[in-house]
Amino acid sequence: MFRSIITTGASALALAIAAPALAEAETDDAVEVPTPTMSFGEWGFDTRYLSPDIDPGDDFFAYANQKWIDENPLPADQARFGAFDLLREKSTADVKAVVDELLAKPAAELTYDERRIVDAYASYLDTDAIEAAGLAPAQPYLDEIRDADTLAELVTLWGTPGYPSPLGGFVTVDAKEPTRYSVYVGSGGLGMPDREYYFDESEKGLSIRSAYQDYLGFLLSEAGYDAEMARKVYDFEDAIARKVAWDRTVRRNRDLTYTALTPEELGGLSESFPMAAMLAATGFDASDRFIVNDIPPSAALAAELDLDEETLEKIGGGTPAMLELVLDTPMEVLRAWTIKNFLSNNAAILPSRFDKANFAFYGTALRGIPEQRDRWKRAIAATEGMLGELLGASYAERYFPPESKAAMEELVANLRVALAESLEEIDWMTEATKAEAMAKLDSFDPKIGYRDNLETYEGLEIVAGDPLANVMASAEWSTADNLAKLGQPIDRTEWFMLPQTVNAYYNSTKNEIVFPAGILQQPFFGKDADIAVNYGAIGGVIGHEIGHGFDDQGSKSDASGALRNWWTDEDRANFDKLGDKLVAQYDQFCPLDDGETCVNGRLALGENIGDLGGLSMAYRAYKLATEGKEVPVIDGLTGDQRFFLAWAQVWRGKYREDALRAQIRQGPHSPTKYRTNGIVRNMDAWYEAFNVTPEDDLYLPPEERIRIW
Structure with a gap:
């Protein structure tokens, strides 16, 4: 923590x-x-x-x-x-002063590390080249997502670095056994910052939700989808918010966010979900312990922690519910959700229309910022x-x-x-x-x-x-x-x-x-x-x-x-x-x-x-x-x-x-x-x-x- x-x-x-x-x-x-x-x-x-x-x-x-x-x-x-x-x-x-000195050096005099810094910085900064390339750099990744015919193939991509996923994990120090590393896993998948945005019926909440749906529609139209698919992808996220995600206040409670499972127990959260394929893609299949941070508490734990009904209502279904939701969602919707997030995550290094649309929602609609930060x-x-x-x-x-x-x-x-x-x-x-x-x-x-x-x-x-x-x-x-x-x-x-x-x-x-x-x-x-x-x-x-x-x-x-x-x-x-x-x-x-x-x-x-x-x-x-x-x-x-x-x-x-x-x-x-x-x-x-x-x-x-x- x-x-x-x-x-x-x-x-x-x-x-x-x-x-x-x-x-x-x-x-x-x-x-x-x-x-x-x-x-x-x-x-x-x-x-x-x-x-x-x-x-x-x-x-x-x-x-x-x-x-x-x-x-x-x-x-x-x-x-x-x-x-x-x-x-x-x-x-x-x-930091820019450091980078500027490297940019001023003759290319032949740059060390290997200096060259990597210069190339990373200059590549991001070169908006003319990004504009000229269009979606060509992203196309191989989008094609891989489109070509995933089965859920096993898609979750393999979800476990591949750089691809978005509604499920995630990472290796860190085990909270109950801090002399070892363990794999922590949990669910995500929301395009808006918190589940409450999907529930908010206030004038401001409706305005933000409408702006997000416009952004989602833009991304999917750029990928060749129609408005109906955009609605289905939104509905998928709305289901995550209502059935899976936890309230932020409850997620703070560390007594609720540590459930240690063996690989067999993790796989047993859903008999039909291709967990083995996902773990193989991530490399987590070598782990003997998985800490799941969003499994709802048992009745015994809820009683031990003296959780009241109001608190229990704030606890979503977590990873088990996410696995079932994924199984119940058509493949074309899951692929479209993945493509939408790939484009959104990389909007800053795609043609400017993506960068501007991303900022219009996450910068202006959500936080009221009129102008994008200097490139x-x-x-x-x-x-x-x-x-x-x-x-x-x-x-x-x-x-x-x-x-x-x-x-x-x-x-x-x-x-x-x-x-x-x-x-x-x-x-x-x-x-x-x-x-x-x-x-x-x-x-x-x-x-x-x-x-x-x-x-x-x-x-x-x-x-x-x-x-x-x-x-x-x-x-x-x-x-x-x-x-x-x-x-x-x-x-x-x-x-x-x-x-x-x-x-x-x-x-x-x-x-x-x-x-x-x-x-x-x-x-x-x-x-x-x-x-x-x-x-x-x-x-x-x-x-x-x-x-x-x-x-x-x-x-x-x-x-x-x-x-x-x-x-x-x-x-x-x-x-x-x-x-x-x-x-x-x-x-x-x-x-x-x-x-x-x-x-x-x-x-x-x-x-x-x-x-x-x-x-x-x-x-x-x-x-x-x-x-x-x-x-x-x-x-x-x-x-x-x-x-x-x-x-x-x-x-x-x-x-x-x-x-x-x-x-x-x-x-x-x-x-x-x-x-x-x-x-x-x-x-x-x-x-x-x-x-x-x-x-x-x-x-x-x-x-x-x-x-x-």
Whole structure:
């Protein structure tokens, strides 16, 4: 289980990573504006952005950020823009500087690795060649799909790298036996981001569904199908949403998403489905264990977990239901669904009409973005997707100084001390559970900047001028690399983010916290920034990731990374009561549709516990680091005030209304306004720092303030 400070685009392995929800939704039509910038002043926070006319006790987020928000309209190619996006733009530009130097070198002087980077980037960027080629590069793959006469032949393609499938799997560390790798499998198949989009009867929901049906019709018409087939493919996905898919809130429960099966038991989920053919194509037939993440719980497990009827209704039929649905669906519909997804997945490297149609739905209809991102930026992202650690090696060498790593190591060490002290003070946890928690804290493995043995992608051949061939080759290489883990010792050096990534994550099966070089810059970390700012910003991020090891789901893994209940029943009940209170607080934040669209506190619980515990740890660590020292007042602000302003600055930003709605519906992260206000209002030190009184909107009586870690 991977849990990150935000979410970006997720891969099969880095499941945790969700776009940060920013502040107030922007609804005005976008105009051409420059990419926003931020100033961090002399000590890490530019006081020019403070709004003295806003009472920090009424809206601390706006007090710290509203001036910047007002001064920086969203660029037309952005669904959101804030501190994370600021650094992502910088990271993209920094990587492009590396690529530009390679492009400027004579071809004869390029090394093999440099040539692969240049060819991958240039092939994606050459839209004239892509347009001239038409559908010819895709035709052999489309023909293979059309020529699949039997289900066994089609599922063989589904198991082949680069082809879409409504069923999927990957090799990763076994959650209950973290000394071995196992194959995880489950169902998917939806073209819209979540099953709820297929149910939503609101005006907005109907509009999105209509736009998706138009997009689906376009893709299938390009492949030679009529409107009736488009309707049948939509109906197939609608059946997945209604019969197969699980509600996102339920899928968070790790007690429900681990069912270990033998190969025989996996095959026994359906007597008629050609499982052997699919496993042979994937290479998973060599595995002796399969972890299915969406088998509905038995009556006994449901009773053991005390699942109520409302929760049970949110659990779909999962993989067993998917197998039966596939068997009940005509072959021509399954082939058309596969072709539709192949074209959609590769729209960016097909003729521009595909790219534009894809963006019109996934960019504009879903998230309200008026304009497509610059092609060169997407080319950088595509190259990183294939050869990211080759680029990361150059990035780290140029942009990550050794002193940053040393400072981070000190910060992490202080955060661990802070949590250890907090554990000792907790009055709702027994000594037996505290000992287990302390053992887990002691075994945390922090990773900072980048790994020493960066990937070289040996065997991945990149073809100049053929971006689709490169995507398929990369898929084949990545699949083989992932499959090679089976039967091998656990690789504890592996990372699931690139050095240039602006994010961080916690991985429960390895009990590790990972901070790529990309995030170790202002506003998160500055080598010359005020200590209070660094603790309030990157200290809070460090604490957030440590906190994921002790959130409602991460806390189900022990010091070794094993999914195991190490709690006494009483302690777990006390912990869950605190979580329920936090859920109730966040359920009251309703930013859209006249208060009708609210944050899902249950879906966001893990991230909110990470934020609350993380900032609490960071504050304690800041106090430990400054103990016995004189903390100056700077620009009229005390150290504690600067600490909390730094946390608010991390979440500075704004986004479009549609993007905010999508974030609330899909994302496990609360909107950033509430990642600021919802956290500080639970911390006594914030009340003291800003003289917050019962007359202020954010005020909570002391007995209602939640302290978990």
